[in-house]
Amino acid sequence: MRTANSILVSLLAALFAAGCRRPQSTLYPNGPAADKIAGLEWFMVILFCAITVVMWILIVWPLRRNRGSFDEHAPIDIGGGQGWVAFGGFVFPVIVLTIVFVLGLTAMSHFPVHAGGSMALAPDIRVTAHRWWWEVTYLAGDYPQHFKTANEIHIPVGRPVNIQLESADVIHSFWVPSLHGKVDAVPKWTNYIRIEADHPGTYRGTCAEFCGAQHAHMGITVVADPPDQYEAWLDGQRKVAALPQGEDAKRGAELFQSGPCANCHMIRGTLAGGTVAPDLTHLASRQTIAAHSFPNNTAYLAAWVTHAQSLKPQSQMPDITQFNGQQLRDLVTYLQQLK
Ligand code: CUA
Numbered sequence: 001m002r003t004a005n006s007i008l009v010s011l012l013a014a015l016f017a018a019g020c021r022r023p024q025s026t027l028y029p030n031g032p033a034a035d036k037i038a039g040l041e042w043f044m045v046i047l048f049c050a051i052t053v054v055m056w057i058l059i060v061w062p063l064r065r066n067r068g069s070f071d072e073h074a075p076i077d078i079g080g081g082q083g084w085v086a087f088g089g090f091v092f093p094v095i096v097l098t099i100v101f102v103l104g105l106t107a108m109s110h111f112p113v114h115a116g117g118s119m120a121l122a123p124d125i126r127v128t129a130h131r132w133w134w135e136v137t138y139l140a141g142d143y144p145q146h147f148k149t150a151n152e153i154h155i156p157v158g159r160p161v162n163i164q165l166e167s168a169d170v171i172h173s174f175w176v177p178s179l180h181g182k183v184d185a186v187p188k189w190t191n192y193i194r195i196e197a198d199h200p201g202t203y204r205g206t207c208a209e210f211c212g213a214q215h216a217h218m219g220i221t222v223v224a225d226p227p228d229q230y231e232a233w234l235d236g237q238r239k240v241a242a243l244p245q246g247e248d249a250k251r252g253a254e255l256f257q258s259g260p261c262a263n264c265h266m267i268r269g270t271l272a273g274g275t276v277a278p279d280l281t282h283l284a285s286r287q288t289i290a291a292h293s294f295p296n297n298t299a300y301l302a303a304w305v306t307h308a309q310s311l312k313p314q315s316q317m318p319d320i321t322q323f324n325g326q327q328l329r330d331l332v333t334y335l336q337q338l339k
Helices: 002-021 032-065 082-109 227-238 247-258 298-311 325-335
Strands: 125-130 133-138 147-150 152-156 161-167 172-175 183-185 191-195 201-207 219-225
Touching (some): 147 227, 219 227, 298 325
Antiparallel strands (some): 161 191
């Protein structure tokens, strides 16, 4: 009995703990846009639950009466009850759906996504969707201060951030449920989205438009930092890559720049100038790799270099099999110094 109780308590504790983390849910809004959407969502859930309850009462009530014979209930007057059918089957649904439709349009009008007025004049960040990762370009300040990162956006708490949303290939959809609704990233088209976080935290998002084999592994994270922490992060990211420390990291840096890595990836401040894959200048500062697919640690970095096609089939990252064990360790040591 005692064991059963302790299992129950642990299960409940785990459930609550899982609920507290709320990494990706429209039901736990954390910004003005998500608040509006959650308000509409709750209104609809409560309204539709109330209608469902009334419907079930109308179904169960006549069954429970259970009175009279079939003869007594034979339809003697075909015209009877038509008013009820017209009201319940047509007038009432039209009224309810019209209310929901108008409220939906009103909520949408708060979030213009194309030709976004002030947002188009001063976007803070450009997010370009790729199969299957997110390129993030910070546009604050003059051009030399712009920099690129991938799959992890930092924003200052309590300040609206304008995002210019584009796609390099097919249609994707940018969705961080705790901060905003879904907005599509469309090739040869620019949409805008304004996000703002009320509290510091890490908000998980994903691609919400099917875009091919690895659509499900196209995650994105928005980290909302207190303003001073955000400024420090910004300063750190603007810097070119740290010089490799130690003989193994130096060999790793050499391998990176002379091998196939540099054809696709950029590490600012080095000879690696590829632009078709994520910028790795500050790779070690990110929590995950491959668009939120794996933790950013030694084992996964090594596995990603050598077996990307097993870990994320059809992604643009090929299996790099030319390095021996020592070379692979040197390379990963270097990558982990890119703070
Ligand atoms: Cu990108 Cu689904």
